[in-house]
């Protein structure tokens with residue numbers, strides 16, 4: 001007999017269809033009214049806590065966090081709504097890394113419950129049922145290539161790469177010990193595939209205190225993750241742009257944009273960026289200040305550093321080195337160079 005999922009289970013596994021239906025048919029449908037109620041504001045607080053934990057707690061610390069703060073669910077309905085509300089908040093923040101962190105947080109949270117074995121055999125049955133609903137059979141020894149590739153796309157360890165797997169007849173062989181990670185990644189894929197709700201600007205405005213606070217938390221966390229500014233970690237393309245400036249060259253619009261966005265993202269202040277442009281012989285402080293402030297977000301849109309593909313299309317990808325082969329953009333280069341792990345396999349189960 002298949003296990004029955006009660007309200008607490010839906011709060012634990014909010015990606016399940018029943019949970020989604022409950023959220024869709026709930027008070028969250030009329031967000032404006034919901035947000036103005038006491039219950040609504042408590043839900044927002046819970047949701048904001050969730051987004052903040054997703055932003056600030058590294059993946060490896062999440063299990064301990066869930067054990068401390070999510071082990072019991074005092075109000076299942078509120079917890080389920082907080083899941084929906086956290087997605088609304090992430091949609092309003094509209095930042096790719098916040099969204100990715102929230103998806104990872106939710107996948108690991110559900111996995112925490114699936115592996116808790118609170119009620120002995122019942123949990124084994126629920127684990128199998130959740131997996132089945134997501135298209136995985138925990139007793140299978142193989143998985144078709146396409147879903148396998150989708151599931152492992154966030155895993156960095158070389159052992160998950162298809163070239164390192166036993167593949168036969170379009171099927172990838174799986175070891176029983178790998179299912180826990182695969183199920184967690186499958187949950188992540190399913191949550192990601194649902195996308196985020198489209199939230200009207202007037203509703204985002206109602207959530208603005210939480211959104212502004214979380215945006216600041218995210219900005220601070222990003223700068224902490226990047227560490228102190230270190231020119232020796234700049235990618236070759238950015239070093240070349242700075243050298244070109246110092247040598248008296250006129251940068252193209254795209255060159256200026258890429259350099260400014262990069263320097264802003266790694267944490268240079270407007271004044272520090274203007275100082276970089278000061279090295280240029282045709283330096284015009286007002287024009288530079290305007291451009292830097294515009295790209296840094298004064299216009300309301302904060303631009304991010306372009307990808308390597310865009311840099312290449314614009315003739316800005318120069319002096320590539322070995323690290324360039326392992327990143328997708330100049331910012332990734334800077335991050336990797338900072339924490340450049342020595343060559344070799346990463347610890348099992350990490351993702352990102």
Ligand code: SF4
Nearest residue numbers: 235237308311317324
């Ligand atoms: S590959 Fe990317 S990081 Fe490396 S030089 Fe080209 S644009 Fe810069």
